[in-house]
Amino acid sequence: MSVHETGKGGAANPLKQLAKYGQSPWLDFIQRSYTADGSLKKLVDGDGLKGVTSNPAIFQKAMGQGTDYDPQIRSILEHQIVDAGTLYEMLAITDIRDAAKVLYPVYEQTKGVDGYVSLEVSPYLARDTQATIVEARRLWKAVDAANLMIKIPGTQEGAPAVRTAIAEGINVNVTLLFSNDAYKKVLEAYIVGLEDRLAQGKSVAGIASVASFFVSRIDVKIDGEIDRRVAAGDKDAAALKALRGKVAIANAKMAYQYWQGVVKSARWQKLAAAGAMPQRLLWASTGTKDKSFSDVLYVDSLIGEDTVNTIPPKTFDAFRDHGKVAPTLTEDVKGAEQVLADAKRLGLDLDGVTTVLVDEGVKSFEDAFDELLGSVAAKQAAFVGKKVTTTTLHLPADLDAAVKAELEDWRKGGKVRRLWAKDATLWTGKDEANWLKWLSIVDDQILALSKFEEFQAEVKARGFRDVLLLGMGGSSLGPEVLSETFGKHEGFPHLYILDSTDPQQVKAFEKKIDIAKTLFIVSSKSGGTLEPNILKAYFFDEAKKVLGDKVGSHFIAVTDPGSHMEAVAKADGFWKIFYGEKQIGGRYSVLSDFGMVPAAAAGLPLRLLLESALRGEKSCAASVPPAQNPGALLGTVLGVAAKSFGRDKVTILASPAIYDMGAWLEQLLAESTGKNGRGLIPIDDETAGPASVYGKDRLFVYLRLAEKPCEKQDAAFKALIAAGEPVVTIELHDRRQIVEEFFRWEFATAVAGSIIGINAFDQPDVEASKIETKKITTAYNETGRLPPYEPFFKDATFAFYADPKNAAALKDARTAEAILKAHFARAKAGDYVALLAYIERDTATREWIQGVRLAIRDALKLATAAEFGPRFQHSTGQAYKGGPDTGVFVQITADDAITLPVPGEKYTFGIVKEAQARGDLEVLGERGRRAVRVHIHGDLKAGLEKLGQIIKAAV
Incomplete structure (x- = not known):
């Protein structure tokens, strides 16, 4: 863009001549390099430029292309973890402040009439009054420049926001105005906002506003309809053609006529006497879209007192070169009225067009903002790199x-x-909004970091050798990942995770630890989950034998406020109680205290971990x-x-x-x-x-x-x-x-x-298994024995169980291999086979189950899952019972080598595991799943080896 003191042929610069007729030329453009290299100031000095407007499309071109913003982006990302929206805003605010500094002398010279730079509230808020108000306040405070205008869309929801902003002393540029009705509402909002201030005893002097009335887009729509009807041979073709390029200007002239009437009114004069400035009409979208019209049509035709024209760069240059300056806005008003009357008579629906244009304008700004933020996010990812x-x-x-x-x-x-x-209608529209606290938990944990660091220091000072976490599902799987991934940290205890009711496995973990030097973490969100409760009972009893009355000082609880586990922890004198968030489900809880407490106890670098989590959060913002x-x-x-x-x-x-x-x-x-x-x-x-x-x-x-x-x-x-x-x-x-x-x-x-199309935050079928398990353990406590349970087939090593329907499907098979062969034959393409082993989960059994599953996969060409119970009941068990009916299940149980009592109960850990296996199979049967249980009698190792052989033979 060039700058000239004169226009074409040595005439006075038309841009500067606009001032004679009371109009201020603003530039519909902003870019960092343009401000930094002095180009913007040259327009102020040479062309009489009096303001700058921005919008998402303008910023997208500025930020999304080139390298102007790269140094600041790098600087910000070196010191902060931010989302793309925040990064954009930091860049935009820098641009707005810099442009405001260039234009501040104009602001002073015109006593606050001109010299403004506009910054738009998020286009996403165009239909949200309250959110628009909040954002307008925030941006006004963030930029902190007297010559700032906050752009608020002139939607039905935007008008009340304009009133509030004006009443609070915020300068407002009301954008996306197409119809006179909408304009009248925002002008009224401006006036009422000023009246609100007066009523509060506040000054109305120095508050500025413009109403951005969009022009050329109306002609694009109207002229397009005219051209369509003319091409179709409309009987009014000549009259229609005579209206091309005239409706938008006529519409704008009527808005100006209305404005003139308002500022002459007694109501306005009262405000003016108190120092109020009128809300000026600003002509926007003044670049000519139709090449058959003058490229300065929407500048030449709309010149009038107390108005602004925000001009795109190309049109700015063209008007300087060959613009014609005259008081055109008040010329031939009756002709403008006739144009609108003719348009109405000919069925050109101006009201309908302006309604559509508002919706399209909101959408186009949203689209531009999406593109802008996408560009910023892409640059951010490139600069962050391997972080x-x-x-x-x-x-x-x-x-x-x-x-x-x-x-x-x-x-x-x-x-x-x-x-x-937290819009629940994204899922099923039920209670999903109540389970989304995990979205902000990282921010909360960073604020609470000192709490975890203090705990971490205390754990280290007390010299614990081991930490044993007793939990299940969401309480155990996240900490297990941390333990397995990061291992033991120097100077801190080893973190172990126990999430089994298998008596052999419970005993094995007891042997791994030194009870006298162990910190026990009882982790249970609800506090009523069976497994953590009985594990706590067992290890508290064993620790008391070693530690006596000090036993509570070796236990901490992580649980939700008000849970049964909280009451137990208080009664037993636990060292500490950490609290989860009730609005975070267990499987989403790893970044809450359920993950952070064991991470702290194990000596993990908490700040670095949370910063990594924060990057994950901000990238998904x-x-x-x-x-x-x-x-x-x-x-x-x-x-x-x-x-x-x-x-x-x-x-x-x-x-x-x-x-x-x-x-x-x-x-x-x-x-x-x-x-x-x-x-x-x-x-x-x-x-x-x-x-x-x-x-x-x-x-x-x-x-x-x-x-x-x-x-x-x-x-x-x-x-x-x-x-x-x-x-x-x-x-x-x-x-x-x-x-x-x-x-x-x-x-x-x-x-x-x-x-x-499901609720991603409930787990109805997990509860079903828990209910069945509870029935069986309760029956055992009452009678001292398990309910009768007969296999449909048994031999020296194996006994097979199933619900009546599954048993009937396999009744003709008379050997273990034949049963499994018939069972696997029920699988078809798209199905999966899941091995569900209620046995000790150690290196040997994990290697065994992996070998068997791969044999099944390779033979049947089906997906295979290898799971250990009861931990999978709190995990994949939900999908097995409630998901697609594509699973073929083989439950594996075995005789226990040891009996391990549960303190305070008649049942043992082995009885609990048996109840869980039965309950699991019962629910699978109720759901119509293809499921069979094979129980190994005698030595587990030998039984697994034999079972592996017959499974491989069966497939």
Whole structure:
């Protein structure tokens, strides 16, 4: 853009001549380099420029292209962890402040009439009065410049916000005005806002406002309709053609006529006498869109006293060159009235057009803001680099297209923002909003960091050798990931996790620890979960034998406020009680105290972990559009793959150093989505095979730790990608980023649940198993024995059990191998086989179950899951019972080698485990699932070896 003192042929500069007729030229453009290099000041000095306006589209061009903003972006990201919206705002506020400084002399010279720079409230708030008010206040305070105007849309919801802002002394640029009716409402809002101030005894002097009346967009719509009707041979073609390029100007002239009447009124004169400035009409959208018209049509035709024209750069240059300056706004008013009358007579629906234009304007600003924030998010990700995880998608073309379409639907529907706003209608419209506190828990924990650091120091000072966490499901799986991933830290105790009722496993953990030097963490959200309660009873009893009356000082509880466990902890004199959040479900609780307390006790670097989690949160923020939002992107892939392509077996492989992430993900995915006959079936701990062993129901997720990759896994995934399998690769650059992934996967799961169409925060079928278990343990306490339970087949080693329907389906098989062969024959393409082992979970049994599952997978070409009970009941058990009816289940139980009492109860740990296995099988049968139980009599090792042989033979 050039600057000249004169226009064409040596005439006076038309831009400067506008002042003679009371109009102020503003520039509809802002860019950092333009301000910094002095170009903006040259326009002020040479062209009489008196103001600047901005909007999302302008900022998108400025920030999304080039490198002007890179130094500030780098500087901000070096010192802060922010979301894309906050980053944009920091950049924009810098621009606005700098431009305001350039224009401040104009502000002073004109005594506050001109010299303004406008900054828009978020376009997403155009239909939300209260949120607009809050944002206007916040931006006004953040910029802190007297010559700032806050742009508020002139929607029906925006007008009350204008009134409030004016009453509070905030300068307002009311934008997106197309109709005279809407203009009258915002002018009234301005006047009432001033009257409110006077009524409060406050000064109305120095408060400025403009009403941005959009012009050329009206002609684009009207002229387009004219052209359509003329082309169709309309009988009024000549009269219609005579109106081209005239309706918008006529509409603007009528607005000005109305304004002139208002400022002459006694009501306004009272305000003027008190020092009020009139709200000037500002002509916006004054670039000519139709090439057959003059390129300065909407400047030449709208010059009048006490008005502003905010002019785009190209039109600014054109008007300087050949603009014609005259008081055109008040010329031929009767002609303007006739134009509007003719338009109405000819059926050109101006009211309808202006209504549509408001909706389109709001939408176009939202679209531009999405594009802007997407650009900022992309730059942010590039500059942050390896401080965040990296996601790469390799999807078949049809799935890729469907994912992109769903992402666009989420963008258009503002669904990421709705999720953050806790809009339950994203799911089933029930109680989902009550379970979303996990969205902000990272911020809360950072504020509470000193609490955890003090506890960490106390643990270290007391010299504990071991920490044994007693929990189940959400209370144990997250801490287990932390323990397995980070190991023991120097100077701190070793963190162990016990989440089993198997008596052998309970005893094995007792032998691992030194009770006299152990801190016990009893972790139970509800406080009423069976397993943590009986584990607490057992270890409290054993510790009391060693520690006597000091036993309570070795126990802490993590539980929700008001729970049964809180009462127990207080009664037993626990050292500390930490509290969870009632509005966070167990599987979403890892970043709450349920994860932070064991992390602190184990000596993990809390601040670094929380900063990683914060990066995960900010990358998924409401301001980050779905395509650039890693949580929304992943959730969309998961949801679309399952819902539209039948790829619901989410097959998780992780680098060995972070292998345990899969166990946590199992619960998150299965318990959140597996219900109402729908959902994701997570397949954890997979050993990657060739594409030939996989069906078309898989979606592969590779959690790759870049600092310690596995070449064999890398090669396997390259082969799967080459074979056209859908693969999501998430690269963690260091193991601390598992905490970033915690948040990202929680967000993704909520998104996937929305797409699948379920409540992602309840777990109805987990409760069903608990009820059945309770019935059996209660019966044992009352009678001293378990209810009768007869196998439908048994031999020297095995006994087989099933509900009547499943038993009938297998009744013709007369050997263990034949039973299993018939059972596996019930599986079909798209099904999965799950081995559910209620035995001690140690190295040997885990190796055994992995070997067997791979044999089943390779023979049947079906997804296989290998699970240990009862822990899976609080995890994948929900999906097995409530998800799609595609599971074929083999429950494995065995005789216990030891009897371990539960203090205060008649039943033992073995009885509890038996009750859990029975209850689990009972509910599977009630749900119509294909399930059978095989019980091993005698030596477990020998029995497992034999069972493995017959399973391999059966498939």
